[in-house]
Amino acid sequence: MTTHISHKTLPQNEDQSSRTTSGDKQLPTLRGLQFWLYATNILSPYLPVYFSAKGYTSSQIGTMMMLGPLLAVLFQPFWGYLSDKLGTVKKIIAGLWAMSILASIGLFQSSGYGSALFFATMVYFFWLPTLPLMDSITIKATEKRGVSYGSIRLFGSMGYMTILIGTGLLFGSFVGIGNLSYLFWALWIPALLLLLRLRDEPTEGERMTLASLKPILTKGSFLWFLLLVFIMSVPHRMHDVMFSLYLRDAGGSEALVGYSWALHALFEIPAFAFLNKYLHKVRELTLLGLVCLLYTLRWTGYALATAPWVMVLLQAGATVTYAVFWLTAVYYTVRVLPKQLISTGQSLLSMVYLGLAGMTGGTIGGWLFDNYGGPSIYWFAAAASLLAGCAFLATEFVSQRRTFGR
16 A cells, blocks of 8 residues: 655654744745745746747747756756755755846847747746755655645645736736736745745755765666656646647637636645645555546647637646646655655656656647647647556556565
């Protein structure tokens, strides 16, 4: 039976108890940081529309949106290693956020494709690594305080949803997509103020060394898990980049783009809020296999849809696809790796999802869109998800046969 990652059974020593007093501001700070960090992800749904208005092709947009994640692949484990080695997440996040904001200034001042490509790459190169780092410190804080990771992470979906609803209203009635930069920069103000209140969470167990990476690099089952996550993630990351363009081509407005992604985030919230209570009752690999099959149905729906409102409604499928996938993958990583490797493991997971799968999805998606039209993206996505689902279920089946055969 799958081990339950129970937060309530963790031992409470005197230091941990002192952290859970009413004066402890760590959890409220993390809720706020998750909210505003994901609010700054306003670029993901709107940048493709912004670039399209500047006359770039779908292939060019796919490259601009995903070259940064590709480069981040090379450095994502480094940030996790560095945070474990130095014992600080806060300072690394602060530095990465500062560089991302500076790069965004160059992005919105760019007038040509070359400079836009460079600065868009830098924005995501510095911003993306902060997601697993924030997850890492959130996991450590919640474990010590006896609450679930999902109860904090749901504030990220709330922030993303709230900002997209607000920007949908603004772009629909008051301002144009050309003012995206001012909205983006304004969102960083509360995030930076909250970061000042954040405290680092000391890592329990031995300090990270290069030798301690061996359990990850030699753990074949975990590497196989990451490969299946990659196959599963390519369609999702393709959708992240191309859906806004697909919706616009079907007649959707800039405001509808915002509302569609807000609906996506809205339906993630109940999954993040309640899945933690039931995750231990299902084997992780089995659940991931079933999620892939649900992804297959969802992508097929997008391929067949012709009306914008149908495409928007399909965004609600995030409840039983992305949210379940991400929480399950995070908990599996935490369960199978030593505590001192959590940050590094989370970085590897995000490296695969945001980096490798991101660049692959953006490149393939842009090429399919330009050459065969929007529906071809989702037929490809359905086929890849079906393959990943069968592989996850087969892996669990083989694992159980080996267990019972002993």
